[in-house]
Amino acid sequence: MIDVRGVSKSFVTRDAGTVDALKGVSIEIGDNEFFTLLGPSGCGKTTLLRLIGGFEAPSAGAIRIGMLDVAALPPQKRPVNTVFQSYALFPHMTVAENVAFGLEMQNWSPADADARVKQTLAMVRLEELAGRRPSQLSGGQQQRVALARALAPKPSVLLLDEPLSALDLKLRKEMQNELKRLQQETGITFVLVTHDQEEALAMSDRIAVMRDGSVLQVGDPRDIYDNPNCRFVADFIGEANLISGAVLGRNAAHTVVVRPERVEIAPALATHAGRIRGTILSVTFLGLDTLYEVTITPDAKLRARIRDSRETFRRGDTVVVDWADDFERELVN
C-alpha cells in the first residue's frame, strides 16, 4: 500500500545548521495494516508521517501510495487523511460541518455528504453532538470528531499523529480499542505515530522502531518484544535487563538481554548453583507480581519480576539467579 524507499529529509535551522531528520528510511506498509512508527521524541517518526501526508517534501528517496508516486503531490491530491495531534478542528464550524469539509471539497452531492456525515458520526458515536462547536466538546469527543473528519472521505490511508497523547489514561485505553475497532471495520490502512510502546504493542499489526532518523527494527509486536535486534529496541520496548557478557563469563563485547518476568531467583543453596549469584537490593510489592532488584557485581544489577512466588526474599538475602536459555538474546554491541 505504502512504499517508502530510501527517504531522507534534512532541515536547515538557524541555530543548529542542517539537521538530518530522516536518514535513508525504507518501509513497506501493507493493505489494511495497522502500522506504528514508534520511537522517542526527535527520532523522525513525525517527519516520516508528514512526508507520507504531503506536508513536507523528501530531500531524497521515493514514496508511493498504492500505484501512485506521491513525492511531488501536495496533501490535497493524496488519498490520505490525517488525524492531527492537537486535532486541528475548525473552530468556526460545527462538528457536522467539520466532518463534511472533506466531502464538500471533493464535491460530494449534498445528499450523499449528509448521509456520509451521519454514518461517520455514528461510527464514532457522536450523532447527538453534530450541532456543537469544537470548543463545546471534551478532549475525547474532539478526538472522535477529528477521527470522523479524517475517515469521512474514505481515504485509503489514515495517518494518526500521536492521537491519544492529550487524553487521560482511562480514555486513552478506551480510544485504543476504539481505534483498533475502526481500523478493522473500515479496512483502511492506519499509520500511527507514538512514543508510547505499550500503545504500540496493544494496537499494531506491525511496528517500526525508530531512532535518530533511522528505522532499527520492523516486526509484529510479539516478535519485536521477544527478539529485539539491538540494545536500544530491547530497552525501549517493555522492560529489559541488559547484562554485559563479561558478567556472565562470556564475550565482553556482547550484551545479554533477558526480560525481568523471565528471571527466576532461588535461595543460594549448595545444591543449586544457578546461572549467577547475587544479593537482593530491593523488594517492591506490585500486587500480582513482586519486583526484586538483585546486585550481581558492584556495577551490574538485575531486575526480576516474580509472580505468585511461594518463597519471598528480603533485602540482603543471597540468591541465585537463573533463566531458561530460550528467553535470553545475546546481542553484539
Add this chain to the structure above:
Amino acid sequence: MGSNRTMLLIAPAVLIIGIFMLIPMFIAVAYSFMTANPYGGVTPPATFDAYVQFLFQRDFDDSLVYSPDYIFIILRSVYLAAATTVVCLVLGLPVAWYIVCQTERRRQALLFFITLPFWINTLIRTYCWILILRDEGIANNLLRQLGIIAQPLPLLYHDGSILLGLIYTFLPFMVLPIYSTLERIDPRLIEAAYDLYADRIAVFRRVIWPLAKPGALAGASLVFAPALGSFLAPDLLGGGKKLLIGSLIQMQFTSSRNWPFGAALSTVIAVSILLVLMLRARRSGRQESRA
C-alpha cells in the same frame, strides 16, 4: 459589602471611560443645542438652530428653504471613507498575511516598519505627499526624466489624491488588527484543510477568512470612522476645493466660529455610525444564534 468592593474595583475603568469618552461626547451633544457666540464658544439659550441649519437654508426674508448641501457633503465623505476602508482591506489583508508567514524576528521588524509612520506628525507626512505629487514634484519629475510624459500629470487636488492620502494614513489601522487575528490561527488548521482536499482558494475562503473576519471588521471600524472625520488629507491633498465633513466641522470651530453647528454635525455623524454598528451587531448576533 461584596458589591461595594466590586464597584471599587471597576471604578478606574468607569472613570477612564467616563473622562475620556463619555464626557467629551456629552459636551459635544450639549453644545449642539446651544446658540453660537460670534466670538467663539456657545451661549444660552438652548435651541435647535444648529440642526435646522443642517437641513435648511435661511433666506433673506427669514424663511427656511430645504437645502441638501450638507447631506451631499456627508454622503461624499461617507463614499470616500468607505472607499478608503475597502482599499485598506484589500491591501491590508495580504500584507498582514505576509507578515504572519515570516520568521519571528522578521515579523518584529516588519511590524515595527508598519508602525514607523506614527513617529512622525500626520500633518508633515501629508505635506510630504504634496512634495511627491505636485506638478514639479518627485513623481512627475521622475516620469518626465524617464521620458514617459511630456507634461506633468495632475496628481494633486482631486478625489484620487484625497483617497491616496486617506489610505496612506489609515492603512496601519487595518493591518494591525488583521495581523493579530491571523497570528492566532493554528497553522495545523491550514494543513488540515489541505489534507481534506481543499485548494488554496478554498483554504482562504473557508478557513483563513472566517477566522480573520473579526480582525477585518475591527480594522474596518478603525479606518472608516477616523477617515470620515479626517480633514488633513482632504484639505491639503484635495486643495479644499470640495468640502468634506471633517473640514466642514473643523471650520465651524475655527474660521466660522459656529460651535453649535460643528457640534451638531459631529453628533449627526456619531449617531449615524452608532446606528450602523448596532445594525451590524444585531445581524451578526442573529447569525450566531442561527448557527
